[in-house]
Amino acid sequence: MNQIAVAGATGYIGGRLIPLLLEAGHDVTVLSRNSDKLRDVPWRKQVRVLEGDLADEAAAAELCNGADTVYYLVHSMSSNTSGSEDFGRMERLCARNLSQAAREGGVKRLVYLSGLHPQGELSRHLSSRKEVGEILMASGTPTVVLQAGLVIGSGSASFEMVRHLTDVLPVMPAPKWVLNKIQPIAVTDALHYLVGAADLPPEINRTFDIGGPEVLTYAEMMKVYADAGGFRRPVVLPLPVLTPWLAAQWVNLVTPVPRSLAIPLVESLQHDCVAREKDIDAYIPEPEGGLTPYRRAVELALHKIEADTVETTWATAHALSAPAEPLPSDPEWAGLTVFTDERTQETKARPEDVWKVVEGIGGENGYYSLPFAWTVRGWMDKVAGGAGLVRGRRSPNHLQLNDTVDWWRVETLERGRLLRLRAEMLVPGRAWLEFEVTPSTQEGNKSGSTYRQRAIFFPRGLSGRLYWLGVLPFHGIIFKSMANRITAAAQQG
Structure with a gap:
């Protein structure tokens, strides 16, 4: 049994990773800016909860104290409700605080989930994610940075954009880079690699690209989503006049994804986000049965919602354990429109x-x-x-x-x-x-x-x-x- 600490317990990935760590027999401590958000999650009584922010050195030190492995799953962009561009500065501060706390606390392994990205100039969002990984790998504590494509599951901001745009718009004007290449990954597969990362050899200190079995365009993703959900396929019209900023305003208008998230996410779609290597296979085997195809990942995200959403939106007391399903800690805008x-x-x-x-x-x-x-x-x-x-x-x-x-x-x-x-x-x-x-x-x-x-x-x-x-x-x-x-x-x- 390992002592594991998780920063970002109320986030999309954190809330789904923790029950898997508990199931594996680990002792888990979590850090959350607002512990009230964990009140209704099914695993609340099985973990030690700390309330605090990694921007606070004392909170970072308390999280790392006695931990063998620390998962860094926070993202200042998700709490950037004002739309400020300072999330990059906050990310650097949090990463440096955790690096220092991990080194001084004797942490044996850091695990960080970042984003797939190409070489060269990046969007603010991807640039910030890349920089955080570099800070953690330079910490002196062995660090694994898993670089994932769009994560497919109910509650993922990227998936919610696909969901709501496809649900609402039979014809969608879009920037020309809606035809860029993306390698989405099912949340179940991303979690598989995150759990396995805790047991990697201590000499491993590097990034790994992880992605699903298919490379698609964003337009193709929406069309496959429509097929899986029983909708008519949308007509996607790439328009060169739509700038990232204008496209983000359009996403914010049509979907419930907050503007503070929509703008940096849409900016990131200017780049091809495709895995450049599969070195992870040498250390963590693929899940039993192989990686989840995109359509199957969408079906997993939709199935439980179709069956149980009425009850789970009336009261959040029900334990939803499947990673692709909604959790009480997910943001209010996640899931089907009701x-x-x-x-x-x-x-x-x-x-x-x-x-x-x-x-x-x-x-x-x-x-x-x-x-x-x-x-x-x-x-x-x-x-x-x-x-x-x-x-x-x-x-x-x-x-x-x-x-x-x-x-x-x-x-x-x-x-x-x-x-x-x-x-x-x-x-x-x-x-x-x-x-x-x-x-x-x-x-x-x-x-x-x-x-x-x-x-x-x-x-x-x-x-x-x-x-x-x-x-x-x-x-x-x-x-x-x-x-x-x-x-x-x-x-x-």
């Missing part, structure tokens, strides 16, 4: 009385809000070839899993507490309607209830986003009225 309408009401009605109304929703009982609007929407769906509202219910008062309720199907049923209905109407996306009833914790209403209602919509492409915007004004009326009338009906008994 629109919600949430209503919470306190009522003096008992929980069992509120539940009785909830379980009887739909069919002849209706939806407690603007019945004519529901009827018209049902006719429209039926004419378009959907289920409409004519299916009704099996029982007027009781539900079972998989029951139909008009154009809904009962997906989750925890009798007395939770009902989740999955939409089977024709919409450009996937939709749910969820009801939760719990005893009230509000002072003066101990015998009453808290009623929560949530409509969830995952849009599919541009049409899905336009659909949500089109119905949004009606949702404000319909769902507010639904919550008010359901709780009122429960109080009347």
Whole structure:
């Protein structure tokens, strides 16, 4: 068992590496600028948590104290919310502090994840990553610098750019360097090499290029993503007039990736990012079954989201262990776009009385809000070839899993507490309607209830986003009225 320290535990890679290190039997200490972000991660109680910043020499020394191996996975660009260009200066400071702390603390191995890059002039982002690696390798502590291409997995900023641009834009104007060569790597493969790097011989002090089995252009990556996600392939139009700065503003406008990340990432796409050597194979064998093809990496990033996102965006208490899946510590902009309408009401009605109304929703009982609007929407769906509202219910008062309720199907049923209905109407996306009833914790209403209602919509492409915007004004009326009338009906008994 090794004593391992990880700087950057709340980052995309750090949050996925730590459970693998624990699984391998290592004793792990982590450093985070904000330890609250680790509150809901499944491995929180298995690690020692230090709160601090590598810009602080004392924090760097505490992290390295007693550690055999230290992973440097922080990146000042990710916390550069102001858009300042000083992230390079901060990177140098943090790298020098860690170098000194590792040397004085007797650390046996440093491991750093950098980026693939060509020779010659680089973007600010890649130049900074390269410089950090050089500082660490000159520290006197044996250092492995793994230089990776775009990491493919939900939560990776580079992958999120691909995801949202492809989801939203059927036609994408892009800089001409969207045709440059890129060698993406699945997050599972990047983690494989990171875990293996801790056991390399002590004489190893160098960089290693790591990448997936394919070299693609950014345009090809978007088209393969579209195939894997079931979208129509976007038409990519390379335009020489789009400068990196203009392209970054466009990415920031169309995707939720913050401007502070979008600009340096887009600037980096001016370069071919392809592995120039595969020396790592002599020290760390490829994963069993070989490196993950790009399309498979995308499918891994999408699969769990498709299955479980409704539940995991409602509460982050679920342990998501697969590296390609989302984690509670991921940024809010990571993952599929989701629109919600949430209503919470306190009522003096008992929980069992509120539940009785909830379980009887739909069919002849209706939806407690603007019945004519529901009827018209049902006719429209039926004419378009959907289920409409004519299916009704099996029982007027009781539900079972998989029951139909008009154009809904009962997906989750925890009798007395939770009902989740999955939409089977024709919409450009996937939709749910969820009801939760719990005893009230509000002072003066101990015998009453808290009623929560949530409509969830995952849009599919541009049409899905336009659909949500089109119905949004009606949702404000319909769902507010639904919550008010359901709780009122429960109080009347």
